[in-house]
Amino acid sequence: MTETTYSGSDAADRGNDMAARRKRRDAANRRLQYYGIGAISFAIGLLALLFASLIVSGYTAFTQTHVRIDFPISATHVKPDAIDQGNYRLVVRDALADLFPDVTSPADVRSLGQILTNNTQFFVRDAVLADPSVIGRSVTLEIPASDPFDQLNKGVIDRNVPENQRRVTDRQIGWFDQLVAQDRVTAPFNWALFTAPNSRFPELAGLSGAIVGSALTLLVCFVLSFPIGIAAAIYLEEFAPKNRWTDLIEVNINNLAAVPSIVFGLLGLAVFLNLMGLPRSAPLVGGMVLALMTLPTMIIVTRAALKAVPPSIREAGLGMGASKHQVIMHHVLPLAMPGILTGTIIGMAHALGETAPLLLIGMNAFITSEPGGITDAATALPTQVFIWADSPERGFVARTAAGILVLLGFLIIMNGLAVWLRQRLERTW
């Protein structure tokens, strides 16, 4: 017995030993925690940097410089019986001549006209078409300033650089300053960014065509991949025999999920456009290609959700005499739905941001109207960003960043929806 009892110093050693070990253990725990915090801070920091740089370069696109001009609509330029054939170019020239009576030489008149957007005459025409009673009177419109003057107003173009190194002349700056002095220049929120389709002129270009195009593309993608994905997953998970064929299918689905998206674009180009002759640049084809791309993810997510349904629920159903089909439709699928929906939304968000396959099927065309249907030529948000990023005008730099912000906004909304849906549906039961 005496051998097993510790002497006083032994017990003290043991105590010291344990204290030291405990200290080491605690230190190791803390280190692991710090690594984690460090990694997360790094990630969040990079994300913040990304957003900051996008906001810094993109925020100017959220306002647009406008100039308020009074246009006298004389019956000589615009005949009441042929409003759309009126000579609005002269209307615009007259309006500017009223404002700047001393500008008379043709070259000066032209460079004065450059302050306003190139499409000013169409704004005037649309105003007259909307309200023909203005003929013989005058109409006051807020006309977008052309890109160089928008940039000048926002301070992007620096007045202090030598005249030959900037896109606006000193005389033009003088006229613009006169307009500012007359309180005619405003810079309201740029709704056109969301309501206008693309344009050659940055001051008029908006995302509405791309937003509608993306929505139609996603709709096609969803309509195809949601039912097909669920059906395939149900078959594989609930019905398929376990043999070499189903193993092969499973491996292939997992591999497909890892295939670079551009490959699906090539497939779409070869099969949907060249072989099947579907229209180029159409949301229909874009949706089909993205559906191919999201299907594997969809199947994997759905299978995981089905697998997560506790077997006791299936047993309960079968034990009640429910057929396999009833067990799946009444019990398994409803319980798996939150998981499936969450996966679907994340898959759709992924598809929304996808660019490469859309470029291959021509959804990066220059299109200045919103698509009216899934077979009309259209662009999508990411390809619109791509196009703008490629454009030389100053105004497109900010608009590119703004386009990315809008795209990110949609992605955040979709992911938020997924989180909300998951929590909501889970809370019910």
Add this chain to the structure above:
Amino acid sequence: MATVAEMPRETQTFTTVRTPDAAPRPVKVRGENVNVFYGAKQALFGVTIDIPEKAVTAFIGPSGCGKSTFLRCLNRMNDTIVGARVEGKITLDNRDIYDTDLDVVELRARVGMVFQKPNPFPKSIFENVAYGPRIHGLARSKTDLEEIVVSSLQRASLYNEVKDRLHEPGTGLSGGQQQRLCIARAIAVSPDVILMDEPCSALDPIATAKVEELIDELRTNYTIIIVTHSMQQAARVSQRTAFFHLGVLVEEGPTDHIFTNPIEKRTQDYITGRFG
């Protein structure tokens, strides 16, 4: 202890010691020479048994001896296990339940099952009980269905505890209440036979007592087969007891006889706690 697989088939004795009831009851379920295989592994060896009508029969035996396997043969739940194969003949009211033109759905409506862990559907209490009658088309109208639900809950002695919250989730009940809900769900389709696989093993003693009391009441109307690891429970609720060991039905007879006077040495050893 050797498992069934390790034991050569030749060394097994498939003979079952049987002690008939003093006043025999009509036979409800009969198994004849039932062998069950999971893949290559045999889990049951030539089980032959008569299960009397409107009485409680208990299956006892050490873990892994095949009690659940045999129970699951009786409503063909083994069909759902990949690789499971059943040989031999099982009849319900003299009709072969493995007959090819027998409808499994109809069989499972006649042979209800209650599982070890309470497994109510994640729906309301009402919907849980109404599910069976609904899929089997037992209720002609809404009031019909309500009547079935209420009477099933009453027969499962749960109604008084839940009558004010029929439309709240069944998963929100206590474990014992959930198990009684599962029993109510099973009896809602008016089965002839109710199979219970260790229905009280997840319950506390008070809930267990309630369920046992319920089983005792149900026996007047239903044929009940219960698997249990509790000797006391078998003794309390059952009229007949069958002892399984390593896939073999060793002995079966009236419960008091099995517990006081077992004939087989293995039965004796098991109920006296020498193994298991």
